[in-house]
Amino acid sequence: MNGRTVAAAAAGMVLLVCLAPGRAQQPQAQAQQLQQQQDQLNRQPGAVYDADFAGKPSGPAPRRTLAGTWEFAAGRNVAIQATGVMAMPSDGKPEHELPFTPEGRAAFLANKPTFGVTQVPSAMTNDPMPGCDPQGFPRIVLHNAHTEQILETPMQMIILYQFNKKWRTIWTDGRALPTDPENPGWAPTDVPLKDLPPPEPRWWGYSVGQWVDDYTFVAESNGFDDRTWLDNAGRPHSTAMRVVETYRRVDADHVEKTLVIDDPKYYTRPWAAFERLRMRLQSPHLEIPEQECVPSETAKYNKLFGDPAAGVDDRGR
């Protein structure tokens, strides 16, 4: 049964339930059935997941390529890391306490997120994301992560992201990362100096990558603007942050991603935000849905709902 058949069957079951609300059934059993149907429906339209191919082995991994459209293999919402990064959610558990330096902890406590152990009502937040400021990298993959598409050229690996229709370039032309992450800029090598942008920290940083073997691609990034947060829980980063991504092509249908934060100014040691996060290759016909943060829509949302929900009638708008 392919993904579309599963989705159609699940939709049919839900229709049956919804059109026959009065039929005799134990409330608990009905609740469980509804939840199962909801779970089955939780898929990107047109996407397929590992559960659709139970027992079917994948073919061998192709050499040195990540090209294609990728969705989280275990389900659509697997990588929506609402309460903070997947491997280290902000849930108060001691094992999820990040290794803050004193400066990093102060930066964390200055942030007012709407999730996690320091959360505040949405009307009180200073999270840059709800106002549609750039999420930047790596928050684009540490918050509302959805379908991604990877394009490869001889010089670049380009990743297209669903949220806010953003993209990122990982240079594979052999250039080096900026040597000074506080004042970052590409070093002139064989690129004419006039073609290089001026040094500056960026929302999306500077990224370079290479194949370390036929199936493992490693990307490193630095030169970040420290106005972005790492996640929904207000975890901060400094301009000194370096991010290391490892993409392991494990077979024809899957890649496993690991992302490590290395920020000596804010954290005493490098730590993994997610490890071996499994993604599944999708049909080349799958289109990434649109999901934009729109300032005018956000303002209306706050006026109609966000402010009254927080008990704030008007924030001067």
Next chain:
Amino acid sequence: MSSSSLRMMAVAVGLLIVSASASAHHSAAIFDPNKRVTVTGIVTEWFWANPHCLLSLDVKGADGQVVKWVAETQAPPNMIPYGWSRQSFKAGEEVTITVEQARSGKPVGRLLRAQFPDGRTLLPGGSAGAAAAGAQP
């Protein structure tokens, strides 16, 4: 702040945390899981937008006064898989909604269920969907 006081804060906040919204714009802690309200009203607007879709209803109370209720769902990409669309509601039509009301006590809440007079029902996904499943009669 020390890590132990952070942990204490975490325990205190943890009492408020219900579950995370699938669209991950704000947590469900602003809603009171023990305060489910079902009202019937006339749709004034279906706002199909980010960060969350909003359904506005005019609800006439027993005293004849009209109260405007606003129910929040998730972002459009998180509603589409569950059969919702920009055309799900039209202004002027009647609908009965069940919401988890905000702790502020204002007539706003997260939508757990919407039912039309002909029995058609729309349920959200994510944590609201889970709560909705538990809320079935």
